[in-house]
Amino acid sequence: MRSLHPYIDRIMCGFITFPTSRIKARSVMGIDPSGGRAPWGYALLERVSASVWKIDVLKEDREFEAKKQIEKLIVLRKVKVMAIDAPLGFGSGLKPLRSVDAAVRLLGGKVLPPTWKGMRRLSIEGLILYLKYNEAGVLVIETHPYSATTLLNLDLSSLRRKFGNHSADALISAIVAAEWVEGLDLTICQDDGALVLPSKKFAIEGNKIVILKDLSDGQKGLNLGS
Numbered sequence: 001m002r003s004l005h006p007y008i009d010r011i012m013c014g015f016i017t018f019p020t021s022r023i024k025a026r027s028v029m030g031i032d033p034s035g036g037r038a039p040w041g042y043a044l045l046e047r048v049s050a051s052v053w054k055i056d057v058l059k060e061d062r063e064f065e066a067k068k069q070i071e072k073l074i075v076l077r078k079v080k081v082m083a084i085d086a087p088l089g090f091g092s093g094l095k096p097l098r099s100v101d102a103a104v105r106l107l108g109g110k111v112l113p114p115t116w117k118g119m120r121r122l123s124i125e126g127l128i129l130y131l132k133y134n135e136a137g138v139l140v141i142e143t144h145p146y147s148a149t150t151l152l153n154l155d156l157s158s159l160r161r162k163f164g165n166h167s168a169d170a171l172i173s174a175i176v177a178a179e180w181v182e183g184l185d186l187t188i189c190q191d192d193g194a195l196v197l198p199s200k201k202f203a204i205e206g207n208k209i210v211i212l213k214d215l216s217d218g219q220k221g222l223n224l225g226s
Contacts, residue, residue: 013100013194016088016130016142018187023139025080025181028053030174031070031129032085032145032166033063035122040066041166043174044073051211053178055204060166074138081139083177083196085169086126087114088142091192099190104197107188109147111195141180141187141196145172151186152201175202175209184211 009020025047032041044057056077061069073079091098096113097105104111114123130140149156149172159168179185179198186197203210 011189013189014089014192016194017134017139018141018189018194019139022181022183023080025177027056027077027079028174028177028181029070029073029079029082030085030143030170030172030177031082032169032173033122033125033129034166035086035119035125039063039166041164041168041170042066042070042073043167043170044077044079045174045178045209046077047178047181048208051182051213053175053209053211055171055207055209058163058167058171060164074133074136079138081141081177081181082129082133083141083143083173083180084126084129085143085145085173086129087111087119087123087193088126088130088140089193090114090120090123098192100188100193100195103188103190104144104147104195107147107197108150109144109197110150111144111147141177142194143173143176143196145169147195148172148176148197151197154201175211178209179211182211184213 011018011020028045030043034040039060040063041060045053046056048054096115101111112119134140176196176198180196184200186199188195201212203212
């Protein structure tokens with residue numbers, strides 16, 4: 001794919017690039033790659049209106065098929081923002097945790113060191129996706145569904161029971177991408193990477209994601225609907 005960067009002014013978090021202004025995206029994607037033999041999950045959300053997104057694609061496939069379908073969707077649906085549930089980089093290598101990982105842990109997240117044996121392959125898959133699609137003009141961001149739902153006090157296990165582990169994590173990643181587009185994200189930028197988390201709860205109403213901007217802290221945001 002040739003470079004189609006839609007932005008020039010940008011912020012660097014290590015080697016991760018962010019535009020200084022929000023991208024007006026109609027379609028966003030979330031990907032849960034696998035560092036082993038497990039399936040890949042991927043989700044595509046289409047914007048319906050402000051704070052409302054439709055679940056257009058939500059699937060789990062073997063690695064080869066998933067990669068093929070992801071590329072097809074990015075081209076056909078003109079996806080401009082993608083969130084990946086995988087570390088994008090290994091840090092300095094002097095410490096197991098990157099600075100961005102340590103910052104997420106301070107917020108209550110539970111990220112694992114990307115240099116760990118079980119995480120290295122996942123990190124490599126994330127980097128491959130980043131390098132490929134960033135070069136093609138897609139904003140590729142790192143997220144972590146477990147930390148995202150923990151931060152919002154939501155029940156990740158409910159989503160995984162309903163949609164499957166990998167599809168659920170891909171869906172949450174896509175929601176993080178949607179919140180970034182809406183300007184409702186919490187982006188942690190360090191000198192060895194960046195990780196994006198949501199700042200607002202959401203409800204799932206049928207096949208729609210509704211970002212709940214005005215929900216009080218005492219209410220439960222996750223509504224699986226029917």
